[in-house]
Amino acid sequence: MPPRPTIRPTNAELAILAVLWHRGPSTVREVHEALRDGRAESVGYTTILKLLQIMTEKKLVKRDTRSRTHVYAAAVSEATTRGHLLSDLVERAFRGSSLALVLQALSSTRATPAELEQIRRLLDERKGDSR
Amino acid sequence: MPPRPTIRPTNAELAILAVLWHRGPSTVREVHEALRDGRAESVGYTTILKLLQIMTEKKLVKRDTRSRTHVYAAAVSEATTRGHLLSDLVERAFRGSSLALVLQALSSTRATPAELEQIRRLLDERKGDSR
DNA sequence: TGACATATACGAAACGCTTCGTATATTCGG
DNA sequence: CCGAATATACGAAGCGTTTCGTATATGTCA
Numbered sequence: 001m002p003p004r005p006t007i008r009p010t011n012a013e014l015a016i017l018a019v020l021w022h023r024g025p026s027t028v029r030e031v032h033e034a035l036r037d038g039r040a041e042s043v044g045y046t047t048i049l050k051l052l053q054i055m056t057e058k059k060l061v062k063r064d065t066r067s068r069t070h071v072y073a074a075a076v077s078e079a080t081t082r083g084h085l086l087s088d089l090v091e092r093a094f095r096g097s098s099l100a101l102v103l104q105a106l107s108s109t110r111a112t113p114a115e116l117e118q119i120r121r122l123l124d125e126r127k128g129d130s131r
Numbered sequence: 132m133p134p135r136p137t138i139r140p141t142n143a144e145l146a147i148l149a150v151l152w153h154r155g156p157s158t159v160r161e162v163h164e165a166l167r168d169g170r171a172e173s174v175g176y177t178t179i180l181k182l183l184q185i186m187t188e189k190k191l192v193k194r195d196t197r198s199r200t201h202v203y204a205a206a207v208s209e210a211t212t213r214g215h216l217l218s219d220l221v222e223r224a225f226r227g228s229s230l231a232l233v234l235q236a237l238s239s240t241r242a243t244p245a246e247l248e249q250i251r252r253l254l255d256e257r258k259g260d261s262r
Numbered sequence: 263t264g265a266c267a268t269a270t271a272c273g274a275a276a277c278g279c280t281t282c283g284t285a286t287a288t289t290c291g292g
Numbered sequence: 293c294c295g296a297a298t299a300t301a302c303g304a305a306g307c308g309t310t311t312c313g314t315a316t317a318t319g320t321c322a
Contacts (some may be wrong), residue, residue, distance in 0.1 A: 008311065010309060014223055028269085047311050049270070055311090073275060083239045085224050086232070092145055093216050098240040099249070101217070102233055108214045108252055109229040116254055118230070122237055123247055123254075141279060159299085178281050180300070185279090197300060199288060 007076050007084045009060055012051055017074055017081065020061065025073035041118060138207050138215045142193060143182055148205055148212065151192065156204035159183060161167075 019034045020026060026034070028049045037041040040044055052072050053059045064071040089099070096101045109120075140148055150165045151157060157165070159180045165172040183203050186192045195202040218229070225231045242250075 003299055007244060011223060013312060018226070024256055038132055043310080046270090046313080050272090051310080052314085053271080065270095067219055070270075079235070080230075082235050084225055085237055086239065089216060089220055090236075092142060095149070098236055099242055099246045101213075102236050102240070102250060103253060104210070104213050105217055105229055105233050105236070106219075106250070106257070108217065109233070111257070115210045116257060119233060119237070120251070120254055122234060126237070126242070126247060137316080143280065174280080175282055176298095177283080177300090181281080181302090182279095196300095201300075 006088065007060070007081050007089055009081065011061060013055055016051060017060065017076070017078075018050065018056065020025075020072065020074040021078045025071050027066070027069050027071055028059070029069075031072070043045075107130075137219065137221055138191070138212050140186075140212065144186055144191060144251060145195075145212075147179065147186065148191065148207070150210045151203065151205040156195070156202050158200050158202055160200075162203070179204075231233075240253070 007129045016031055019032050023030065023034060028045065031052070032045050034043075035048070052061060052063070056063045056072070059075055061072045062075045064073070067111060086101070090096060090098045090101050094104075106119075144161075146164055146166060150162050154161065155167060156168070159176065162183070163176050163179045164174075166179070182250070183192060183194075187194045187203070190206055192203045193206045216239045219230050221227060237250075
């Protein structure tokens, strides 16, 4: 199959995808309410609807129209999307060096010892597996 | 001093900043030529000029107007900018977990053993320093 | 059934980014 | 000194994103 172009959702799209990843398939109303919770400022119902329509065109989500109330589901995985956004940033701001990105992230982050240990474990797994 | 808003240069701005970080203070012409080198498609001279003017307003660069040919210098550091872009991405796509970002970056990157070792060293330095 | 709630579709405004054309000022070479 | 080269300034078009108002269709319930 032809490889699809890089998945780089915009801000608003990411917020919606986050809801779908978290809740699973949802209606416009459900997404809208999920996004309203917590935030003081939120957007109108039809804004979410419009975005979901656009995202359907872009194949970021899949739409089930069998019932009158359409149900939307993420068509891209969270991990894949994260990977694309990450390598996009690596290209744009880190001259292509993901190592530089990791180092920067580690040095500006406040990680707990447990988290550092988790990274260490991942490092161990990859040791020797340097392909 | 009042903390300045998050530094989040756009794509074109980042490309220009990269030149300034790399070359040091430069004229519009120098930036333009640096960006043209390598790329097949490039933008016009006045586009760079306009962008630099906008970036001056945004305080992303400093402008020395003493001679007729103005000289621009980055007003934000590469490390700081990277940090801002990174934490922005962490917020938008990693639910605020920079650990998740590091793990994703590590698992989708092809790092050499030497690079992994470098990361390990950084980890060692930070051990116990869990504030 | 008729009014109301709720759904999707659509057009368009507002905004930011990027691009460039054109106007104008200054410098330089002959 | 004058024309060509080179500089900045400025306005505006084109594009994508985000937002919402309004139109229209459909379901619900008293």
